Amino acid sequence: MPNPGEGQSIGDIIRQTNNLSAEQVERILSYQMQNGVKFGEAAVALGFAKEEDVLWALAQQFHFPYVNQANRKIAAEVIVGTKPFSDQSELFRAMRGQLLNTVFSKEEGHHALAVISPESGDGKSYYAANLAAALSQLGGRTLLIDADLRSPRQHEIFAIESKVGLSSILSGRAESRLIHPVEELPSLHVLPAGVVPPNPTELIQRPTFGLLVKELTTKFDYVIVDTPAASLGSDARVIATHCGAALAVCRRHKSRIDALQALLSPLTISSSVALAGVVVNEF
Incomplete structure (x- = not known):
């Protein structure tokens, strides 16, 4: 047919x-x-x-995977799905093209990309969601992991259940069907954060997280990982190290240069993390 x-x-x-x-x-x-x-x-x-x-x-x-507004479940802020021909969507496609030639190139091997930011409100979750959606529109299996175990948002953005998720895996509570397909964008899948734990940093620092990321990069063509703001702790840097690559998001006229430098300096020193760039969010 x-x-x-x-x-x-x-x-x-x-x-x-x-x-x-x-x-x-x-x-x-x-x-x-x-x-x-x-x-x-x-x-x-x-x-x-x-x-x-x-x-x-x-x-x-x-x-072209596109979200019909009449039956839309995901949030309007996933603009590459809800407004795929807008100027904003084109910016995400441009970034996607750069990542395909760097982080996700065959020469670099299997990497996950951590999306990091200095402060809360920089637009990190918005950027991670749209970047994952843009990659999924190429047809390759794409996974968005919400590793922000402090203030998770991806389950709200994609209207999925978040009673169980990443925190369940890291705390040793085996669950099934933790990864949710996104109906409107067929190649996109989301692993929500799950219940917010009292010890997010300790969970992220366990070997389980690194092993999980390594396993998932073999099962998906692209893996994007949302992270907590760096101002809330060391989670983002730990996550970026396990992912092998990071993209920093800051906000125009809002983000402080010293906060951005404090986030990036340890990553640029480390040879295990490829810094994909710094995005200035104007939206």
Whole structure:
């Protein structure tokens, strides 16, 4: 059975999705010719379709994982899924391209990427979620691990259950079905933080975490790890060491240079961590 949109034009998909009559299609084609616009633009201008319908049609034609707003479960901040053709999404795709040539290149072997930040509120979880979503849109199996055992957010962003998760594994409580597939983005999976423990640093420093990351990098094409803010403890640096690579996120006009230097200095000294770069978050 062909995939939805395979061999169909954007106009065909919009017509079928919106149950347009032959008369409505004629009016759209006429408007299109008179104004020199695309079929989708003409349909929107005449009120026969919404911009959302056009985005959906584009996604279907190019087999591009896209979150339909009408049935959306994940948070709007996952913009590469909810607004895949926006300028913000393009920035994540640009970063994805750089990572494919560095951290996730075949020459570098299997790495996980820790997304770190100096302070809470820098946008680290937002960036980790969107970066993971962007990688998943390539079709490779992608895993997002919420290793922020202090203030986890990924379960909220992706609307998944978080009663059990990473903290369950690290505390020795074996559980099944801890990794959740994201329905709207088929190649994306999330391992939530689970119950917030009283001893997050001790759990992260146990050998179990490093062994887990090493195992998961053999089962997934891309592994992104969200971390606690560095101001809350040493967790982020420990996680980055186990991952083998780190990407730092700071916030324009908010992050302090000394806090960023304190985060990065130990990592740049260590030869076991590849620093993928520093991102200045403006959103």
